[in-house]
Amino acid sequence: MIDLMLLQSPAYGLDRVARSRNRLKRGSVYVTLGRMEAKGLVRSWVEERPGEGPPRRLDEPSLLGVRALVARQLLEGDLPFGARG
Numbered sequence: 001m002i003d004l005m006l007l008q009s010p011a012y013g014l015d016r017v018a019r020s021r022n023r024l025k026r027g028s029v030y031v032t033l034g035r036m037e038a039k040g041l042v043r044s045w046v047e048e049r050p051g052e053g054p055p056r057r058l059d060e061p062s063l064l065g066v067r068a069l070v071a072r073q074l075l076e077g078d079l080p081f082g083a084r085g
Contacts, residue, residue, distance in 0.1 A: 010060040033059050041065035 011019075013029045024032075036042040037059070044059040061069065 010058045012056050012058060016059075030057075036065070041068060 013033060014026065016033075017024045017026055017029050033042055033044065037044055040062055042059050042065055043062045044057055046055045047058050048055050
């Protein structure tokens with residue numbers, strides 16, 4: 001599964017593959033992002049690029065995805081210093 005940390009900002013699927021340090025595979029990133037979108041963890045849209053090439057799909061975490069990331073970080077004790085209440 002795609003680590004939610006890789007979803008902290010809008011990006012293209014292949015950018016996420018590169019940033020994952022080979023933990024993600026090109027053949028599965030879009031399938032996984034689609035599943036995450038179906039679960040409400042990610043929202044996506046198509047960016048038109050007139051004169052530059054075909055449209056590209058961008059993804060970013062939804063509010064639910066951000067909440068899931070924070071909950072996971074709390075459970076794993078992985079929040080930055082001072083972020084705990």
